[in-house]
Amino acid sequence: MVDSFDLAVVGSGIVGLAHALAAARRGLRVVVIDRDRQANGASIRNFGLVVVTGQEPGASRRQAERTRRIWLELANEAGIEILQRGKLIAAQRPEALAVLEAFKAGEHGADCKLLTARGTIEQLGGLNGKAIIGGLFSPFELRVESREVLPRLTSFLAERFGVVFRTGISVTDVAPPVVETSAGRLRAEKVVICPGDDFSTLYPLRIGKQGVQRCKLQMLRLAYPGFRLSSALMSDLSLLRYGGFAGLPEAGALRSKLGEQNASALANGVHLIVVQSADGSLVVGDSHHYGLALDPFGSEAVDRLILDEFKTLFGKVPEVVARWTGSYASARNAVLRDAPHADARLVIVTSGTGASTGFALGEETITELFG
Template sequence: MKTSAPQVAIVGAGIVGLAHAWAAARAGCRVTVFERSDKARGASVRNFGMCWPIGQASEHFETALRSRELWQEFTAATGAYARATGSVHVVAHEDEAAVLEEFVMAMKGTPYQVSMLTPARVESDVPGVRRGVARAGMLSGSEINLDPREALALLPPFLKERHGVEFRWKTAVCHVGEGVLRTASGESHAFDEAYVCSGHDFETLFPEVFAASPLKPCKLQMMRTVPQPGGWKLGPMLASGLTLRQYSSFHGCPSLAAVKARVAREMPELDRYGIHVMASQDRFGSIVLGDSHEYGGDIEIFDKMEIDELMLRELRKLFDFPDWRIAERWHGIYAKHFGDVEFRADVLPGVQIATGTSGSGMTMSFGLADRHFSTRIAPV
């Protein structure tokens, strides 16, 4: 009988990889994380910083709430930036208001913490909303505002100090076989289980699996304003009616078809670039704005000013911040799974690919990894 702790190798130190490292360590494993860069530089640090359970369909909502619990545990232990702000969807059209009403009614008696807001309540209770435009709002109490850059910087030392997780930075893994992986420097490392959590880049290690998978790379563009003056606070994180098209939680609402048809008819440019607009605030007081979605062969290495201008156009229709000056612009690329909340593939005995959280990595990774290790490896 094997009595020593299982050796677990994690390839990739983005949020999915770190979530698996934490869950494996809590399950009693000895964990080593291999990361080709000196720190996380990919999609995990290029997002809104939203733990966003409201976007998840009911079958995944409990997993999102488990992620929320783990974020709260981590931020309490490290002092990382976290605000339990909740969120408000602000809508300017009757068809969008109908979707919100249908959703709130359907969620009665479920774990979703949602309620309708009148236009007057939106204007009185939600900073950053333009006066006179809201037809309705929906308040959700489950969302947490995080700073992804800070969180991804603090997670590795937290895992090392609290759980003994080892990190091999600037170490590119060039081969993963059964029970052993090899790095670009020629070193070999033995393992009992390995998890390839390198986003869409797992194509490098397992190109045939990527080619046969339902995944496509997705590029998003985002912006960040200068810090808002005088300590101005955004309050709850904000989403517009366009966001109803994006998240699976709203897909069962009968009125959503009318919203999609109107946007396609009146603003086809938004569908062309997958634009829906949201806003969160970082720990320095800047407002993070976005985003867009371009897939597969439509992705270009150069960012499009047209996309930024369209996002700002739609943001300004609903929101009104003290200072709109843009301090940063960037893009990120992640693996999009069009059929599920994640992609897992057992590619060899003891080797699994884990990716495809589809832009919901901050929301789902902790919960998904926790669920996986609670069933795969018993604590020792």
């Protein structure tokens, strides 16, 4: 007898789970299929930071706002711990401060707080006062521990909604209502494919036509520094990584200044995000290198660029206790959304913002498929 479902989701990363959640909340019968036994990809190799402020105005910003609300709902419903709230951007250069001032004066800056140098240092423990000339505090960001949240969310979906998980199984063909897998055939009226950076298993030609490539990043975990962070931290380099800041006219002068003073960091796509785990250790990163085929090895020189930026803001660097690389899909647009079949949707977040926009994307896709 062939198992039958309303929806099959291919991929159990955060984007796949977001679609499963949106469907399960409608009372639909859902199965999630993944070739891995557990989440090992980009969804756990990140900061666990839900970013709202700095998202590109328009769809990305709206999706981030909605996704944030769902994370807060899940904190209550699924017992997901919010480790930090808010985000501080510490400016080191007048050009960076000008970007923050322009953002504060714009459409999405009203609820953010522009800070003096003293106010920035008082906002977050451990900062090196000599390096900072001002900052901006956003109250919207949420930080979760990704490697703990993915298993917790999986259990929640199974226990609360009866979502079925089939792991260690590859999907070989999708032709709704038939889904062919390495463990046999199942039936699903609708199918959502969330393959992350797997561009070759399903719909490789459709993905290839969208110009999607891989982005490799490097991250580190540092030992407890002796202080607690009340929020996430970003720096001048980060302002060029987010469309809500990088799209401002004032960002041109900052890019030029960083090109003069920190060309190696720009060339390696380095910016600084610092968050803190429950045990006090810090997650720090990251870098960005692009291509269709990227080696899995980290570079000590790139790690050093990240740690140099950390040292500038904090004065000293705690012991490095772990290092890793990640890989995610990247393209010009923030999301690849395609309809290879009337009852199937291909959804790939191509901006590294799955945790920040994924839940809203899931709702949008399920509404499109089921009305």
